[in-house]
Structures are given as C-alpha cells and as structure tokens.
Amino acid sequence: MINIVLFGPPGSGKGTQAQHLIEKFNLKQISTGDLFRYNMKNNTELGKLAKSYIDKGELVPDKVTIDMLIDELRKPTETNGFIFDGFPRTANQTEALETIVKDELGAEISICLSLVVEDEVLVQRLLKRGETSGRTDDSNEDIIRNRIKEYYTKTAEVAELYKKQGKYVEVNGIGEISEISEKLFAEVEKIK
Ligand code: C5P
Numbered sequence: 001m002i003n004i005v006l007f008g009p010p011g012s013g014k015g016t017q018a019q020h021l022i023e024k025f026n027l028k029q030i031s032t033g034d035l036f037r038y039n040m041k042n043n044t045e046l047g048k049l050a051k052s053y054i055d056k057g058e059l060v061p062d063k064v065t066i067d068m069l070i071d072e073l074r075k076p077t078e079t080n081g082f083i084f085d086g087f088p089r090t091a092n093q094t095e096a097l098e099t100i101v102k103d104e105l106g107a108e109i110s111i112c113l114s115l116v117v118e119d120e121v122l123v124q125r126l127l128k129r130g131e132t133s134g135r136t137d138d139s140n141e142d143i144i145r146n147r148i149k150e151y152y153t154k155t156a157e158v159a160e161l162y163k164k165q166g167k168y169v170e171v172n173g174i175g176e177i178s179e180i181s182e183k184l185f186a187e188v189e190k191i192k
C-alpha cells in the first residue's frame, strides 16, 4: 500500500493536490474536514459538535476526530492506499494514525508530503475561496488567521514527528497546480 499524509497549513492546496494524487496512483482520499462538513450539512450530532469549533477556526478535540477517522477506515474499500488530507493535525492524532493504519490496514504511513506556502498567500487564497466555497470558516479574515494560528501552535509539530521517521518531504506549494502535482508525483515514485 501507499499511504500518504498530505500536510500543510489551511489553503496550501491539500484538497486540490489530493485529487491529482488519487487519480495518478489509484488511492482513496480521506479528508477529515470534508467528513465534518458532510456531518454539518446533515445536522448530525457529530456535525453540531464539530461546527462549534470549526466556525471559530479551532481544532475539533482529538478524540472526536480520531473516532470519526476510524469509522471511515473501517468502511470496506478496494484501494492501493489512502491519502490523509487534513489529518493528522496534532501530535496525538499522529500517534493515533500510526496505530490505526497498523491495526485496520496492517500497513504504515509511507510518506508525509508537505505543501509550503507563506501565510499572507494563504490568507488571500482562503478569502478568495470564501467567495464561492460557502464555508463559514473561509468567509472572515479573523477566522482564517485563527486557523493559521492553530496550525502553528498545534499542527506544525506533526512535521517534526515525520522528520524523525525520515518520512517528511517538503514541496513548494506556490506555482502552477500541475507543476506542483508533478513534484508530488516524483516524490511518491521514489518510494514506490
Ligand atoms: O482540513 P480542512 O481545512 O477542511 O478542515 C476544516 C476545519 O475542520 C479545520 O479548520 C478544523 O476546525 C476542523 N478540523 C479539525 N481537525 C482535523 C481536520 C479538520 O479540527 N484533523
């Protein structure tokens, strides 16, 4: 299996690049953000709980997110592997993912691909996306800045954990979408 953690701050292009990677390598994307939004749209208990954090640009508590991910991974699917988009977002989630992938799939995380984009570009991209995404957390600059703050205080350390395992690779996330995809493809080819 190829199991990819697609990493980077909000607005770095994880969702966009996940689409290209799943097509190229026949993988399945698991986006915890998308799962939360699906639950919010359907007004489930999980959705209501998640909304109270997401609307402020805060992270949902680890246990909630981890349980949701386990449920998703237990759904039967035929795939060459998974792309984890927007997960893990804390050190705790990183450790949990290692155990989950081992227990549920008998596999490992192959690589952490990190999209690097500077903060002001992120803010501009997310404000722009907010014009059409309908996402409450894209619509307001204060919320966007809080998401970036959460990234630095809680998520950035995830990179250190993958660095220690020799699985961390940075790719410049600014440029043509297709050029960035090619760089990501090349990194995956190296470990196939
Ligand atoms: O990944 P995405 O940017 O779509 O996530 C949107 C929001 O969902 C985050 O800002 C956060 O509030 C919540 N989230 C979370 N924990 C995750 C993924 C998403 O709290 N692992």
Ligand code: MG
Residues within 6 Å of the ligand: 014, 015, 031, 033, 085, 086
């Ligand atoms: Mg996304």
